[in-house]
Amino acid sequence: MSEQSAPGADGSGRPSGRLLEVDDLRVEFRTRDGVAKVINGVTYHVDAGETLAVLGESGSGKSVTAQTIMGILDTPPGFVTGGQVRFHGKDMLKMSAEQRRRIRGEGIAMIFQDSLSALNPVFTVGFQIAEQFRIRRGLSRADAKKRAIEMLDQVKIPNAKGRFSNYPHQFSGGMRQRAMIAMSLALDPEVLIADEPTTALDVTVQAQIMDLLGELQRERQMGMILITHDLGVVADVADRIAVMYAGRIVEEADVYDLYGKPAHPYTLGLLNSIPRMDEKGQELRTIKGLPPNLMNIPSGCAFNPRCPMAQPVCREKVPPLLQLGSGRASACHFAEELVNRD
Amino acid sequence: MTENIIEVRDLVKHYPVTRGIVFKKTIGHVKAVDGVSFDLKAGETLGVVGESGCGKSTLARVLMNLEKPTAGQVLYKGQDISKLSGGALRRLRRQIQLVMQDPYTSLNPRMTVGDLIGEPFEIHPEVAPKGSRRGKVKELLDLVGLNPEHINRYPHQFSGGQRQRIGIARALALRPEVIVCDEPVSALDVSIQAQVMNLLEQLQSEFGLSYVFIAHDLSVVRHLSDRVAVMYLGKMVEVGTEDEIYERPTHPYTQALLSAVPVPDPTLRESKAIIRLQGDVPSPISPPSGCRFRTRCWKAQDLCAQEVPLLQIRPGSDHPSACHFAEKREIVATHPAA
Numbered sequence: 001m002s003e004q005s006a007p008g009a010d011g012s013g014r015p016s017g018r019l020l021e022v023d024d025l026r027v028e029f030r031t032r033d034g035v036a037k038v039i040n041g042v043t044y045h046v047d048a049g050e051t052l053a054v055l056g057e058s059g060s061g062k063s064v065t066a067q068t069i070m071g072i073l074d075t076p077p078g079f080v081t082g083g084q085v086r087f088h089g090k091d092m093l094k095m096s097a098e099q100r101r102r103i104r105g106e107g108i109a110m111i112f113q114d115s116l117s118a119l120n121p122v123f124t125v126g127f128q129i130a131e132q133f134r135i136r137r138g139l140s141r142a143d144a145k146k147r148a149i150e151m152l153d154q155v156k157i158p159n160a161k162g163r164f165s166n167y168p169h170q171f172s173g174g175m176r177q178r179a180m181i182a183m184s185l186a187l188d189p190e191v192l193i194a195d196e197p198t199t200a201l202d203v204t205v206q207a208q209i210m211d212l213l214g215e216l217q218r219e220r221q222m223g224m225i226l227i228t229h230d231l232g233v234v235a236d237v238a239d240r241i242a243v244m245y246a247g248r249i250v251e252e253a254d255v256y257d258l259y260g261k262p263a264h265p266y267t268l269g270l271l272n273s274i275p276r277m278d279e280k281g282q283e284l285r286t287i288k289g290l291p292p293n294l295m296n297i298p299s300g301c302a303f304n305p306r307c308p309m310a311q312p313v314c315r316e317k318v319p320p321l322l323q324l325g326s327g328r329a330s331a332c333h334f335a336e337e338l339v340n341r342d
Numbered sequence: 343m344t345e346n347i348i349e350v351r352d353l354v355k356h357y358p359v360t361r362g363i364v365f366k367k368t369i370g371h372v373k374a375v376d377g378v379s380f381d382l383k384a385g386e387t388l389g390v391v392g393e394s395g396c397g398k399s400t401l402a403r404v405l406m407n408l409e410k411p412t413a414g415q416v417l418y419k420g421q422d423i424s425k426l427s428g429g430a431l432r433r434l435r436r437q438i439q440l441v442m443q444d445p446y447t448s449l450n451p452r453m454t455v456g457d458l459i460g461e462p463f464e465i466h467p468e469v470a471p472k473g474s475r476r477g478k479v480k481e482l483l484d485l486v487g488l489n490p491e492h493i494n495r496y497p498h499q500f501s502g503g504q505r506q507r508i509g510i511a512r513a514l515a516l517r518p519e520v521i522v523c524d525e526p527v528s529a530l531d532v533s534i535q536a537q538v539m540n541l542l543e544q545l546q547s548e549f550g551l552s553y554v555f556i557a558h559d560l561s562v563v564r565h566l567s568d569r570v571a572v573m574y575l576g577k578m579v580e581v582g583t584e585d586e587i588y589e590r591p592t593h594p595y596t597q598a599l600l601s602a603v604p605v606p607d608p609t610l611r612e613s614k615a616i617i618r619l620q621g622d623v624p625s626p627i628s629p630p631s632g633c634r635f636r637t638r639c640w641k642a643q644d645l646c647a648q649e650v651p652l653l654q655i656r657p658g659s660d661h662p663s664a665c666h667f668a669e670k671r672e673i674v675a676t677h678p679a680a
């Protein structure tokens with residue numbers, strides 16, 4: 001594997017605000033069918049108050065990276081085989097289970113895609129939020145309940161007091177997602193990882209939830225990692241974007257640069273595939289072929305069998321993620337050509 | 343004028359809600375589809391959009407004659423499909439086919455691709471005599487962009503997008519006139535979604551198919567549809583050409599829906615005005631009186647609680663809308679900077 005340069009970790013950023021850094025992370029799943037190399041050198045970071053969107057197709061490793069950050073990787077079969085995950089500069093992968101547990105919730109919290117399975121069906125929603133205040137903050141039962149109702153109120157659950165003793169199944173999908181947000185924000189985390197927080201929801205509800213998340217983030221100056229494959233949502237809320245393909249970051253850029261002038265053929269292909277409201281009737285330009293088999297990743301650039309720009313060198317050399325200046329980076333041998341074309 | 347291939351008239355489908363195990367007592371009805379009328383012309387694509395639970399899949403099942411309507415009719419070339427039997431019913435079953443949402447569960451995992459796509463021939467042997475079937479299946483695989491050599495593989499050996507192609511090949515086997523697509527691309531990644539959408543368009547122009555295309559993604563629907571129907575809580579609230587719905591929507595719900603669609607262009611962030619809806623969709627068991635949208639509508643008046651707004655053309659508009667106060671409103675989402 002070639003050397004990778006960590007975008008933003010080169011001293012140019014705002015060191016005081018740097019909260020979380022994933023550095024050349026590698027994860028594999030050892031299964032009966034073989035070894036799947038799922039994360040192959042992922043590098044990204046998030047600062048206080050900013051939203052990093054992690055974009056990529058199903059199976060590209062977005063959630064596994066998040067699970068590794070949270071320390072909830074399914075081991076076995078999943079194993080970290082390299083790299084670091086630094087929180088305030090300290091590698092969490094080297095911490096004791098107790099140290100990590102303390103960071104979870106207060107330092108870094110996560111919202112899961114599927115709120116129904118993430119909430120415990122046998123306890124009331126209010127109880128699940130209140131428990132965190134009792135266990136982690138040592139509040140009395142009455143005080144914990146009061147704080148939990150405040151949280152439900154903050155995420156705009158109507159009649160929060162009355163809803164406190166409802167079970168998850170008594171909430172609509174949108175309300176459950178809000179309850180999940182309340183639960184993950186209860187301990188005032190510095191970093192929030194939102195893994196597809198609105199994928200299961202209707203657009204009008206999605207708009208409400210994204211608004212709410214943005215508002216709470218600004219108030220608290222949280223760093224947010226928004227994992228999604230929805231290019232529309234990303235354009236609305238992200239500050240920076242990291243695009244994943246086959247377990248690597250293939251492009252990282254400011255949201256305007258990425259949409260305006262993608263520096264990787266995969267990003268360009270994704271943007272071209274979206275049916276746009278204003279381009280009716282034209283054939284969609286697709287990315288040909290299928291995502292790679294992670295047990296047998298193509299040599300050189302993993303995208304080469306699908307890439308319209310591929311050259312012989314692409315099958316031989318893995319393109320490193322290189323800075324292109326102005327805070328953007330691309331892992332393509334021909335990135336310069338791509339950004340400099342008009 | 344092009345002929346109507348399907349006419350839907352005042353269609354109603356209610357599901358009883360029961361309590362008790364031995365002595366079931368009906369305590370109410372889910373009004374899944376509650377008075378829907380529309381036409382489908384030969385060769386056209388009618389898009390149906392609306393939020394989860396508004397009755398889209400129920401409508402699809404009744405159109406397919408998989409369920410009987412509680413009231414109203416579905417006419418196929420002028421004949422009421424729920425009254426067909428024997429040979430006429432079998433012919434109908436050939437002419438209207440369904441492609442379902444979930445490419446992961448809608449195919450029997452124990453059947454090979456060849457058996458899956460060839461299965462319709464078992465029921466309709468007149469379409470392909472026994473000896474010719476394998477050849478026909480291979481043709482179909484080729485048509486939808488799959489390798490004909492993979493005829494003996496099982497569904498789990500294919501990706502989601504490929505499985506959706508298998509579903510499409512199966513729907514095409516009997517050379518139908520109409521295909522009802524219930525969220526055929528919702529479970530797919532954008533790059534794969536685009537491949538399947540292109541395939542659907544290509545097949546339509548090749549075979550003159552008519553599509554009822556159900557989806558909750560408004561940009562996908564716009565891309566494929568000639569006309570679009572917007573549903574809310576079992577009712578159709580607005581119907582029009584793709585242009586009328588996306589450029590000149592008059593129903594507040596359509597306007598809110600369009601405004602909430604995330605636009606993949608960060609430079610529009612500031613100029614986009616999203617209409618924020620209050621609250622959740624009410625229960626279809628006891629929908630609000632009058633206009634069903636009134637509990638979330640910012641324009642609601644007393645009249646809205648008293649009178650059901652009919653789906654009709656009102657002054658100042660060129661297409662039917664079910665709002666007492668229908669009026670045009672520009673939605674930025676559909677007008678990205680050129």
Ligand SMILES: Nc1ncnc2c1ncn2[C@@H]1O[C@H](COP(=O)(O)OP(=O)(O)OP(=O)(O)O)[C@@H](O)[C@H]1O
Pocket residue numbers: 029031036038056057058059060061062063064065074077078229294
């Ligand atoms: N517990 C597990 N055992 C084996 N393989 C796994 C496990 N969890 C994930 N994987 C594999 O790791 C790869 C990356 O999965 P991941 O969930 O990170 O994808 P993702 O980018 O989040 O995709 P999606 O958009 O579908 O959520 C996939 O190929 C997946 O099959």
Ligand SMILES: Nc1ncnc2c1ncn2[C@@H]1O[C@H](COP(=O)(O)OP(=O)(O)OP(=O)(O)O)[C@@H](O)[C@H]1O
Pocket residue numbers: 357358372373374392393394395396397398399400401558626
């Ligand atoms: N067999 C049934 N028995 C009882 N209620 C049903 C049945 N099928 C559907 N419903 C109810 O009818 C309503 C409409 O459901 P339907 O599946 O048609 O919605 P949809 O628009 O397809 O939603 P989605 O976008 O989530 O697929 C829902 O409230 C649903 O719970």
Ligand code: SF4
Pocket residue numbers: 264265266301302303304305307308309310311314319331332333334335
């Ligand atoms: S390195 Fe080669 S194959 Fe990979 S994205 Fe760039 S041009 Fe395409």
Ligand code: SF4
Pocket residue numbers: 593594595633634635636637639640641642643646651664665666667668
């Ligand atoms: S009829 Fe009234 S409540 Fe219904 S959409 Fe129109 S203004 Fe709103």
Ligand SMILES: [Mg+2]
Pocket residue numbers: 062063064195
């Ligand atoms: Mg995931």
Ligand SMILES: [Mg+2]
Pocket residue numbers: 398399400524
């Ligand atoms: Mg449905």
